[in-house]
Amino acid sequence: MSQFKFTLAATDGRARTGAIDTPRGTIRTPAFMPVGTAATVKALYPEQVRATGADIVLGNTYHLMLRPGAEEIAALGGLHSFMNWPHPILTDSGGFQVMSLSKLRKMTEEGVTFQSHLDGSRHLLSPERSIEIQCLLGSDIQMQLDECTPFPATEAEAKKSMELSLRWAARSKSAFEAQPHRTEGMALFGIVQGSTYEPLRKASAAGLQEIGFDGYSVGGLAVGEGQAEMLRVLDFTTPALPENKPRYLMGVGTPDDLVESVARGIDMFDCVMPTRNGRHGLAFTSRGKVNLKNARHAADKRPLDETSTCPAARDYSRAYLHHLIKSGEMLGSMLVSWINVHYYQSLMAGMRAAIAEQRFAAFVADFKAAQAGGDIEPL
């Protein structure tokens, strides 16, 4: 398989299931991509991430360009080999984290100049440099550089920002096609912006399709607008995207966000939530979130979720997980991150099966009832 190819296998309402073939393997959709910021999905071995059912992980261009550096990773054989993850990798453009993490950043038509948050060194991130970095990393699915429009934005602000992203989209596409480090089967996604404004989202989607991409991301959501508003935007945004290309909702979200977004035709997700919360003892389960720091677990011999197929949820008591988290022990972060990534992957697998079997509405109803039911009673 040397081509990038998306195949829809089934739809159920607007929900879709299918597969993305890449030279490094197949991604079953809807897919959740654990975030491997600095070339590691925090607190998990790569084999574990794979065993939870993840077909693809995300790498952060901003972090990797600063440490160890894109050219450095290329010299070491690329990101897959570097992080011992031979399966597909998607990279972001770096733009989002430049704006949220770096110092003294300055945006111009050309791109963004900024100082590293690590050592103060100066860098330029342009559409062309972002693509070059992503190709040097060897990323299978790359993102155009865009501006993630802050929320709230006036329609005029959102329009100006969206149009900049469209111009950067065109430059990204040209750079991608000309990139000497690009290899067969690498894919480039455009990113729909336009804040919460329907005409802008539609114009963005249309403009991107005119340029032509291997897939379409929805950016600028989960930035403070709230779930209802996010879903309202998806309601008019996904229909503006082509059926035959994957759709990726960036940086989302809670289990409920994933289910609601799949119901609106989204195929791919990434989010730090399962790992970040896991490190702090907040577990995601079929019965909703469980805060293992809570004293109610201190004397509870029961496992977190005896129905889980994840050893971390099944083979350790709540009392032990509570103890580890309270004690700041690394094993606590390791176990709860594992539980969470496993739960997210199980949720995606459940959605894929339900869509294939035309019972997605029932799946959603069951999911919501179980989440609303809450955790088992305290002892």
Added chain:
Amino acid sequence: MSQFKFTLAATDGRARTGAIDTPRGTIRTPAFMPVGTAATVKALYPEQVRATGADIVLGNTYHLMLRPGAEEIAALGGLHSFMNWPHPILTDSGGFQVMSLSKLRKMTEEGVTFQSHLDGSRHLLSPERSIEIQCLLGSDIQMQLDECTPFPATEAEAKKSMELSLRWAARSKSAFEAQPHRTEGMALFGIVQGSTYEPLRKASAAGLQEIGFDGYSVGGLAVGEGQAEMLRVLDFTTPALPENKPRYLMGVGTPDDLVESVARGIDMFDCVMPTRNGRHGLAFTSRGKVNLKNARHAADKRPLDETSTCPAARDYSRAYLHHLIKSGEMLGSMLVSWINVHYYQSLMAGMRAAIAEQRFAAFVADFKAAQAGGDIEPL
């Protein structure tokens, strides 16, 4: 197997190999016990610890009595079940860490009163309470409360301290025999003190044997006296201990310390060195210590040790390990701790085989040559 039993299989010079049978499994000796301070061998899953070849881990009474508490662990089914480690566990008496970690401690003939370093709560650790705690934890091999004589000490100071430990040894034995929480096959070890003074060590060893223990620990070493002095003390201490009981050198040490101490008839060891150093990127290998923080590894694609059977030493590049440690990523601590515990267990397995095959002197020579040879040349 419901009895505690030590069987010598072979000796080679003063080095010994054999097995300690306990109700929870067999401990092959010489044995290295990874330290599971707060009911976790830091940064490792219990299955991993087992897979490195560890037959037994150590739990710290001081940490566990303060959090989550001995009665609390007993109510949860004991330490083995709590930490998901069904194999043998040895516990210390808590005395050493009361002296090194707690606040406002006060030692009397009765025991030590102290304030918790966690919350300032007041506690008494007496020989009787230490045994009660260790029985509540369900520890397979328990230690008498002793005073770890500081180094340096005058002979008069060391004598006074050793005699207190002997009195506490007798009280520990009585308490152990009377303990309602004690179960069949639990063992109690006495601890030889006496600083660096041969007459005191011999008096301590004789006094302990008069009381009678299931095994004999050598305490008060690796406290600043240096390796040469430690080995000199072992030279006259181990011959003063009975042949038919296990001998445990507490808190030791480097790979070279282990080899030299096995050569002097020691059967058991514990030390935080492999895990503590692992967390900070210092790896133990057959070619000596390797500091993965060092810039020489930044562009080195080679694994740490391609001859290792540990996946962490074989499947990841030095460049990646360097990157993880420099970035403060948990996976760095996880991988290097794994490498180190694996190396320590391999070293013990190598010594056991060499003693069984009467080639321990050659093993020691090979070990020393390899360690002295140092790491592979930089790229």
